[in-house]
C-alpha cells in the first residue's frame with residue numbers, strides 16, 4: 262500500500278485533549294484517495310471523534326478489508342494497531358482479535374462492496390454475535406477501487422457514469438443490521454460532519470455491535486446526475502431523524518438544549534446520548550418502528566440519517582460466551598495450561 266508520511270511539526274498552540282494530545286496525534290499518513298472523495302471526510306470525522314473522547318491511540322485496533330474505503334485506516338490513527346485483511350474478511354479477523362484482547366477498542370472499516378457483496382456472510386455473523394466494535398461501511402454504491410462497477414447497495418435504476426441503469430434490487434445494510442441484531446444502528450453522510458462525529462463517538466462508547474452506514478460519494482465514478490449516492494442527491498433527499506449530542510462521563514460537554522423534544526438515552530458504560538428529535542414520532546429504542554420508518558421513507562426516495570436504533574443495556578460476545586475477563590496475553594502460563602486434572606474434569610463435564 263502506498264502512503265505519504267506527514268510532517269510531524271505542528272503549531273504549539275493547537276488545542277489539546279485530556280491526555281495532552283493534539284488532533285495531529287490522531288492523524289495518519291497523507292491520503293492517496295481522489296481529491297474530494299467522501300471517504301477522506303469520514304477519516305477526518307474518526308480523527309475528531311477519538312481526539313474529542315481523549316482515547317489513547319494505542320488502545321485502538323483498526324481493521325479493514327479491500328477497497329478505497331478499506332485503505333483509509335492508513336490515513337487516520339497512525340499510532341494505533343492496524344490490520345488490512347482480505348476482501349470481505351475483516352469481520353472474522355476482527356472477531357478473533359477482539360476475543361484475544363478485550364481491552365482494545367475495535368474499529369472495523371469496510372466498503373459496500375467489501376460488506377454487501379463478497380463479505381455479506383461475514384457482515385451478518387459479526388453483527389448477530391454482538392462483537393464489541395464499531396463497524397463503519399463507507400457506502401458509495403460502487404466498487405471504487407476497481408473502477409466503478411455497481412455494488413449491491415446501488416439503487417435499482419440508478420445510473421453508472423457511462424449511463425447504464427442498475428437492474429438489481431439494492432441491499433440496505435441498515436435494515437439488515439437491524440434484523441441481524443446489531444444493538445446500535447445509525448446512518449450518516451460524509452458531507453455532514455456535525456452529525457457524523459457525535460454518531461461515531463456514541464458508537465465507540467456503545468457496548469456490543471455498533472453499525473454505522475455512512476453514505477460517501479465516490480467523486481470519480483458515482484457523483485453524477487442519475488446516481489443516488491451523489492453529494493447532490495443525498496443533500497436533497499436526506500431526512501435526519503434526530504440530531505445527536507454525545508456526552509461522555511469522562512468529559513462532560515455542555516450543550517445548549519432547546520426547550521422540549523429532547524430525549525436522554527443512558528449507555529452501558531456510563532455515557533449518555535442526548536437526542537434532539539426532529540420528528541416527534543421517532544423513538545430510537547423501537548426496532549419495529551425503525552424498520553417501518555426506514556421502509557416508508559425509502560418508498561418516498563428519502564435517505565434517512567441519524568441514530569436509528571440503540572439498545573442501551575446491550576451485552577456483547579464476551580458476555581454471551583463467558584470469556585475470561587483479561588486479555589489472553591495477560592494470562593500466566595499456569596492459567597493458560599492448568600494441567601491434566603482440570604482437562605479431565607472439563608471433559609467429564611461434557612459427557
Ligand SMILES: Cc1ncc(C[n+]2csc(CCOP(=O)(O)OP(=O)(O)O)c2C)c(N)n1
Nearest residue numbers: 328329330348372373374375403404405406
Ligand atoms: C477476493 C477478491 N475479489 C475481488 C477483488 C477485487 N476488488 C478489489 S476492491 C473491490 C471492491 C471494492 O469496493 P468497496 O468495498 O465498495 O470499496 P470502495 O473502493 O468503493 O471504497 C474488488 C471487487 C479482490 N481484491 N479480492
Ligand code: SF4
Nearest residue numbers: 295298329405479480
Ligand atoms: S475511486 Fe472513488 S472511492 Fe476511490 S478514492 Fe476515488 S473517489 Fe474515492
Ligand SMILES: [Mg+2]
Nearest residue numbers: 372373401403
Ligand atoms: Mg464502494
